[in-house]
Amino acid sequence: MQTNFDFSTNTLIIGGGPAGSTLAKKLAKNNINTILVEKNFAYDKPCGGGVKTIVFKEFNIPIELENKRINEFILFSPKNRATIDLSETPLSIVLRKEFDNVNRKIAEKNGAKLIEGRYKTLKHIDDYIIAQIKTKEKLITIKTKYLVGADGVTSSVRKDIIGSYPKAILSHYSNISSVPINNCEFHFGKKFAKKDYSWVFPHGDKLSVGTFLNQEKTSYKLFSNFKNSIVQNDNTQTKGFYIPLWQNKTLFYKNNVFFVGDAAGQVLPFTYEGIYYAIKSAEILADAIIEDKPELYEKNWNRKYKNKFKFFITLQKIFLGSNFMTEKMIKFFQNKQLQQSALKYWGGTAKPLNFGQAVLKILNHAIKN
Ligand SMILES: Cc1cc2nc3c(=O)[nH]c(=O)nc-3n(C[C@H](O)[C@H](O)[C@H](O)COP(=O)(O)OP(=O)(O)OC[C@H]3O[C@@H](n4cnc5c(N)ncnc54)[C@H](O)[C@@H]3O)c2cc1C
Incomplete structure (x- = not known):
C-alpha cells in the first residue's frame, strides 16, 4: 500500500448509520477533525425503525424525522395478551433512509467531512493509520490517528482487525402493504419464534412484519407461518438480515481502531433495540476521543450498560x-x-x-x- 495520502484527519469513521453519524456530529462540534465515510448515501438499512421518543430531545435530533408515534405495545403469548401503555415512555418510528441522511447532514454542518465511498483496507504505520477508500471515481487514501468501525453487523473493519464479524442472529421480514394495525405487536412462544419474538411495526405506509430467531434452519418457516397469521396470501418479497447478539467480552478498541454500534454488537439483548444504543455508545466513544483517552470508552460503556445488558440476557x-x-x-x-x-x-x-x-x-x- 502506498504511504502518501489524499486527506489527513484525527478520526476517520467508517459507516454513516446512527453510530457513525452521532460520533461525527459530536466530534466535529468539539472541533475534532473528522471524516465520515459511508458506502451509499441512499442506503435504507433493513430496520423496524422503532426508537424511544426521548432520543429526539436527548440528542437534539429534528422531531420532523418521527414518522409515527406509538402509544401502545401489544404483547402476545400463545394463550394471553397484554396491552402496554406507553404514554409515559413513548416509542417513535423513523424511516432509516431519511433518518441516517439527515443525521449525516447535521454532522457535515458541524464541520465533519462526508465522503461517499467504501472502506477497503487499513495499515498501521508508526502511530497513525492509512486507510484506503474506494469512491465511484477513484481509490483514495486517508491518514488518521483514530479509525472507527461503525460499519454495522457485517463490519469489514472489524473483520480486518479481529478476523470475525459480531455474533448475530438472522431475522426474516417483509414490508407488506398496510393492514390496519397502528401499534407495535410482539408475538412470543414456540409457534412463531422459539426463545425470541416475531414483530409487527407500522412503517411508513407499510407494515413491517418479521421474526428474530437464533435457529436459522427453522426461521423462515416460522416467519411464513407468522406472516400468514397477520395477512393471508401475501406475496411481498421476504428479506433476511442479521442483528448482533451482544457478547459480554466484546472488543471495544485495538491499536487505535474502535468499534461502535452493531460493529461492536451493542444491541440490547431480548428487545433487540439497536438504534438507541448505537447512538448512546457513539456519544460515550466521542467523549473518550475528545479527551484523547481511548481506554475511557470501554470503562464508561461498561459502567453505564454492562449490567443492564447482562440483565436482559437473563430475562x-x-x-x-x-x-x-x-x-x-x-x-x-x-x-x-x-x-x-x-x-x-x-x-x-x-x-x-x-x-x-x-x-x-x-x-x-x-x-x-
Ligand atoms: C430487520 C431488522 C429490524 C430492526 N429493527 C429495529 C428497531 O425497530 N429498532 C431498533 O432500535 N433497532 C432495530 N434493528 C437494529 C438496528 O437496525 C441496528 O442496531 C442499528 O442500525 C445499528 O446502527 P449502526 O450505526 O451501528 O449500524 P448500521 O445502521 O448498520 O450502519 C452501518 C453503516 O455502515 C455503512 N457501511 C457498511 N460497510 C461499509 C464500508 N465498507 N464502507 C463504508 N460504509 C460502510 C452502511 O452502509 C451503513 O450505513 C433492526 C435490525 C434488523 C436487521
Whole structure:
C-alpha cells in the first residue's frame, strides 16, 4: 500500500448509520477533525425503525424525522395478551433512509467531512493509520490517528482487525402493504419464534412484519407461518438480515481502531433495540476521543450498560425459555403497576434493583400459580 495520502484527519469513521453519524456530529462540534465515510448515501438499512421518543430531545435530533408515534405495545403469548401503555415512555418510528441522511447532514454542518465511498483496507504505520477508500471515481487514501468501525453487523473493519464479524442472529421480514394495525405487536412462544419474538411495526405506509430467531434452519418457516397469521396470501418479497447478539467480552478498541454500534454488537439483548444504543455508545466513544483517552470508552460503556445488558440476557433466558414462563411474563405485564416499573427500567429512569424486585415477584407468582 502506498504511504502518501489524499486527506489527513484525527478520526476517520467508517459507516454513516446512527453510530457513525452521532460520533461525527459530536466530534466535529468539539472541533475534532473528522471524516465520515459511508458506502451509499441512499442506503435504507433493513430496520423496524422503532426508537424511544426521548432520543429526539436527548440528542437534539429534528422531531420532523418521527414518522409515527406509538402509544401502545401489544404483547402476545400463545394463550394471553397484554396491552402496554406507553404514554409515559413513548416509542417513535423513523424511516432509516431519511433518518441516517439527515443525521449525516447535521454532522457535515458541524464541520465533519462526508465522503461517499467504501472502506477497503487499513495499515498501521508508526502511530497513525492509512486507510484506503474506494469512491465511484477513484481509490483514495486517508491518514488518521483514530479509525472507527461503525460499519454495522457485517463490519469489514472489524473483520480486518479481529478476523470475525459480531455474533448475530438472522431475522426474516417483509414490508407488506398496510393492514390496519397502528401499534407495535410482539408475538412470543414456540409457534412463531422459539426463545425470541416475531414483530409487527407500522412503517411508513407499510407494515413491517418479521421474526428474530437464533435457529436459522427453522426461521423462515416460522416467519411464513407468522406472516400468514397477520395477512393471508401475501406475496411481498421476504428479506433476511442479521442483528448482533451482544457478547459480554466484546472488543471495544485495538491499536487505535474502535468499534461502535452493531460493529461492536451493542444491541440490547431480548428487545433487540439497536438504534438507541448505537447512538448512546457513539456519544460515550466521542467523549473518550475528545479527551484523547481511548481506554475511557470501554470503562464508561461498561459502567453505564454492562449490567443492564447482562440483565436482559437473563430475562430472555427466564421468560422465553418455555411457553410456560412466556405466559407468566404476559401475566406480569397485565399488572399495570409491574408493567410501568418494567417500562421505567427499560426507559432508563429506574434502577435495576426495582425491576429485579419485580422479576422476583413474577417468579414468585409463577411458583404460586
Ligand atoms: C430487520 C431488522 C429490524 C430492526 N429493527 C429495529 C428497531 O425497530 N429498532 C431498533 O432500535 N433497532 C432495530 N434493528 C437494529 C438496528 O437496525 C441496528 O442496531 C442499528 O442500525 C445499528 O446502527 P449502526 O450505526 O451501528 O449500524 P448500521 O445502521 O448498520 O450502519 C452501518 C453503516 O455502515 C455503512 N457501511 C457498511 N460497510 C461499509 C464500508 N465498507 N464502507 C463504508 N460504509 C460502510 C452502511 O452502509 C451503513 O450505513 C433492526 C435490525 C434488523 C436487521
